[in-house]
Amino acid sequence: MAWGGPPYRPPPRAPTQAALRTSLGARPITGQQGVGAAAASIRAPLVTQSSRPAGYKYTSNMRNPPAPQPAVHIQGQEPLTATMLAAAPHQEQKQMLGERLFPLIQRMHPDLAGKITGMLLEIDNPELLHMLEHGESLKAKVDEAVAVLQAHQAKQQATKKE
Numbered sequence: 001m002a003w004g005g006p007p008y009r010p011p012p013r014a015p016t017q018a019a020l021r022t023s024l025g026a027r028p029i030t031g032q033q034g035v036g037a038a039a040a041s042i043r044a045p046l047v048t049q050s051s052r053p054a055g056y057k058y059t060s061n062m063r064n065p066p067a068p069q070p071a072v073h074i075q076g077q078e079p080l081t082a083t084m085l086a087a088a089p090h091q092e093q094k095q096m097l098g099e100r101l102f103p104l105i106q107r108m109h110p111d112l113a114g115k116i117t118g119m120l121l122e123i124d125n126p127e128l129l130h131m132l133e134h135g136e137s138l139k140a141k142v143d144e145a146v147a148v149l150q151a152h153q154a155k156q157q158a159t160k161k162e
Contacts, residue, residue, distance in 0.1 A: 082129060094121050097128045104132075108142055116145045 080100055085093050098121050105120075106113035120128065120141060131138040 080129075080132070082126075085125060085129065093125050097121065097125060097132070100132055101128070101138075104135075104138060105142055108139070109146060112146065112149060115149065116142055119145045119148070 080096060085096065088096060098117055101120060102113055102117045105116050109116060120131070123131075123141070131141055
């Protein structure tokens, strides 16, 4: 060597599975004794980049296709998805959500459905969509709105008596 450094030595090889097992005190899986050398020669071939056409690139959706979006189904109306909402202007989004919320709320509280729907439309759209998809979440918010309305009515009646 002209530069005077130590001679080149290749990096050490990784230990085999059998060596790792014995160094860790692990036993081989039953029925696999003596198959180490045979199994090493039967490994699956590696797929190389050259197996696909030159210039071809997978899109992110090809490897991980988007999951189908849950749609909110209300009888007599077309299903509502997050994509449909995203395509509409903000006020139209609120209208679409309100049209789907109202019949659900009307089943729970027919006399207060309009007022409760208006109260709930103050909530952010993603949370409203979640409530439409998960009835228990909607019921909890409706119950909360009813409690607020009842407290307000009680307060009004108390001030009238004075």
